[in-house]
Amino acid sequence: MQNLSEPEIQRRKKREDLMKLGIDPYPAELYKVNATAKDILQNYERNKIDYKDISIAGRLMGFRIMGNASFAELQDATGRIQLYFKRDDLCPTEDKSLYNDVFKKLLDIGDIIGAKGYVFTTQTGETTIHVTEFKLLSKALKPLPIVKTDEEGKVHDAVTDVEFRYRQRYADLVVNPQTKDIFVKRAKIISTMRRIFDEKGWLEVETPILQPIHGGAAARPFKTHHNTLDMPLYMRIANELYLKRLIVGGFDGVYEFGKMFRNEGMDRTHNPEFTSMELYVAYKDYHWMMELTETVFETVAMTLHDTTEVKVGENTIHFRAPFTRLSIVGAIEKYTGVNIESYDETQLRQLCREWKMNIDDSMGLGKLIDEIFGEKVEANLIQPTFIIDYPVEMSPLTKKHRSKAGFVERFELFVNGKEVANAYSELNDPIDQRERFEEQLKLAARGDEEAMAMDEDFIRSLEYGMPPTSGIGIGIDRLTMMMTNNASIQEVLFFPQMKPEQKTQVAEIQDYVKIGVSEEIVPILQKLGFLTIEELKKANANKLFNDLGGMRKKMKLDVKLPSKEEVEKWLA
RNA sequence: GAUUUCGUAGCUCAGUCGGUAGAGCAUUACACUUUUAAUGUAGGGGUCCUGGGUUCGAGCCCCAGCGGAAUCACCA
Numbered sequence A: 001m002q003n004l005s006e007p008e009i010q011r012r013k014k015r016e017d018l019m020k021l022g023i024d025p026y027p028a029e030l031y032k033v034n035a036t037a038k039d040i041l042q043n044y045e046r047n048k049i050d051y052k053d054i055s056i057a058g059r060l061m062g063f064r065i066m067g068n069a070s071f072a073e074l075q076d077a078t079g080r081i082q083l084y085f086k087r088d089d090l091c092p093t094e095d096k097s098l099y100n101d102v103f104k105k106l107l108d109i110g111d112i113i114g115a116k117g118y119v120f121t122t123q124t125g126e127t128t129i130h131v132t133e134f135k136l137l138s139k140a141l142k143p144l145p146i147v148k149t150d151e152e153g154k155v156h157d158a159v160t161d162v163e164f165r166y167r168q169r170y171a172d173l174v175v176n177p178q179t180k181d182i183f184v185k186r187a188k189i190i191s192t193m194r195r196i197f198d199e200k201g202w203l204e205v206e207t208p209i210l211q212p213i214h215g216g217a218a219a220r221p222f223k224t225h226h227n228t229l230d231m232p233l234y235m236r237i238a239n240e241l242y243l244k245r246l247i248v249g250g251f252d253g254v255y256e257f258g259k260m261f262r263n264e265g266m267d268r269t270h271n272p273e274f275t276s277m278e279l280y281v282a283y284k285d286y287h288w289m290m291e292l293t294e295t296v297f298e299t300v301a302m303t304l305h306d307t308t309e310v311k312v313g314e315n316t317i318h319f320r321a322p323f324t325r326l327s328i329v330g331a332i333e334k335y336t337g338v339n340i341e342s343y344d345e346t347q348l349r350q351l352c353r354e355w356k357m358n359i360d361d362s363m364g365l366g367k368l369i370d371e372i373f374g375e376k377v378e379a380n381l382i383q384p385t386f387i388i389d390y391p392v393e394m395s396p397l398t399k400k401h402r403s404k405a406g407f408v409e410r411f412e413l414f415v416n417g418k419e420v421a422n423a424y425s426e427l428n429d430p431i432d433q434r435e436r437f438e439e440q441l442k443l444a445a446r447g448d449e450e451a452m453a454m455d456e457d458f459i460r461s462l463e464y465g466m467p468p469t470s471g472i473g474i475g476i477d478r479l480t481m482m483m484t485n486n487a488s489i490q491e492v493l494f495f496p497q498m499k500p501e502q503k504t505q506v507a508e509i510q511d512y513v514k515i516g517v518s519e520e521i522v523p524i525l526q527k528l529g530f531l532t533i534e535e536l537k538k539a540n541a542n543k544l545f546n547d548l549g550g551m552r553k554k555m556k557l558d559v560k561l562p563s564k565e566e567v568e569k570w571l572a
Numbered sequence B: 001g002a003u004u005u006c007g008u009a010g011c012u013c014a015g016u017c018g019g020u021a022g023a024g025c026a027u028u029a030c031a032c033u034u035u036u037a038a039u040g041u042a043g044g045g046g047u048c049c050u051g052g053g054u055u056c057g058a059g060c061c062c063c064a065g066c067g068g069a070a071u072c073a074c075c076a
Helices: A006-020 A037-043 A097-106 A162-167 A169-175 A177-199 A240-248 A286-305 A328-336 A345-354 A365-380 A430-445 A456-463 A476-483 A509-514 A519-527 A533-537 A541-554 A564-571
Strands: A054-066 A069-076 A079-086 A112-121 A127-138 A223-226 A231-235 A253-261 A273-282 A309-312 A315-318 A324-327 A385-391 A407-415 A418-425 A469-475
Touching (some): A006 A097, A037 A054, A037 A069, A037 A079, A037 A127, A054 A127, A162 A169, A169 A177, A177 A253, A177 A273, A240 A253, A240 A456, A240 A469, A273 A286, A286 A309, A286 A385, A286 A407, A309 A476, A328 A365, A345 A365, A365 A385, A418 A476, A509 A519
Parallel strands (some): A079 A127
Antiparallel strands (some): A054 A069, A407 A418, A418 A469
């Protein structure tokens, strides 16, 4: 309750003043709304009689007061509309206080109000609500940053500080319409995908987030502990193994939109928790899945942009089927000129050294190929490209290729140089699956921290028989980045992970009183910067005594100051 | 983790050679009956991120730390 800025103090006072006038700044009852800003702006011109008696609610975002009449801007969930307040309409009697005091003096930018009235068009041609009645619904105590847009649509003083925007996303959303738009699009991406899957009769499911074994992907997990069971649990890094158990159980198609958690580095493409959509469909293979993926991306792009061409950074991405298909070996040959098809691990390692790549001895053949791909190819894949047929070593859950020995039936979809989807023909031979897990254990022994652990229960489920199945995972955050032309994942997450804000442990009034400070002096001390007793104790008594007098004058407080002896006692 | 860079009023940002802390918006008061980045006049508002150092004197120079961003490394 200290270190309030001038406007914050004023708003607190206005809140009190309203209460004294018998106006509840936070009324309990609902406010009936029958119109939105968007609805009025779109339909009023064509259908004027429907807007003679409207009721709307939202946040006040600007005032233009000129004497006995005023304009204000109201922002609701759909947009902004202008309100017109006329003194003698609001106050037909001699008592003009509702307009002069409540409206002009006690309302601020940021306050939430309800307004009733009729729609008209001003002389300057703007659709406006002539307010006949208004009601304060919530008083805002903290001033919003003011962003203004001029006639040419040029934005002035836009709030661009990402730290402010991410930490106080609520304020970002109020002030920056483009932020809101990202999240509307994000929701549309998800609902579009859900619609496609539901129409096919697949089931949306939920699987455990707390898992005893963190399987299904290569990543380091968050570890936690269950008290009653007295056992470690991991936040899931993937949900794949659970979804496949459900295919064993007899569902034809299951999908889950869910949060995954990976205890790894954070940067503009990685957040510790992120959203993935995983889909598994029985009796399908990865070729079928590529076609479905094309449909999904095409449909999402069309829903959002009414076209399959989407601008991402400097590139225009064409989400129009069919997408290019390229094997990983073929892709490496295309972008390096080297055909590594017949290379063994030693030869590959040699090649990596020649290219001065950063590799180590824990890397097996598959990992080396992946490294080369990441280094030499990935960034080149701007237009949607399926990279298919991966080495078996890096795909322990994938069915062996029907014709290429040493490879598996897997694809990843790359767009704008980034992976956005990962899919395969799922491995359903329980004996093979056990051997693959055992290979992973060997990699772990070699020092690969991300190798998968044996999951006996998952193998048991496969032993009952899983139909041939194709599965895919799509990163929703990265897809959203792409579809909304954002370069950082933080922009498409409401609340990206941030380091905690530093908050100074501030002393309570009683703490000051305990060492002998009288209550009315406390605000002066706080204003002087002594927010903790510790700091106060370190002060110089002479200087503090003098400063108290100076600050009392500055703050125009009429309080009795302590003697120098009393000040010395505080610090003792 | 490394490098670069930034941190000044509620917001956006200036700040000269090291010499009293600045502007616009917001805010307060007054004026103004259709404005629209409303306007006019007057005022208030600062831990110059924090802590050290150099100096007669630091927003500015040096060192350390904190926080953000970018690039790289790591990581799907």
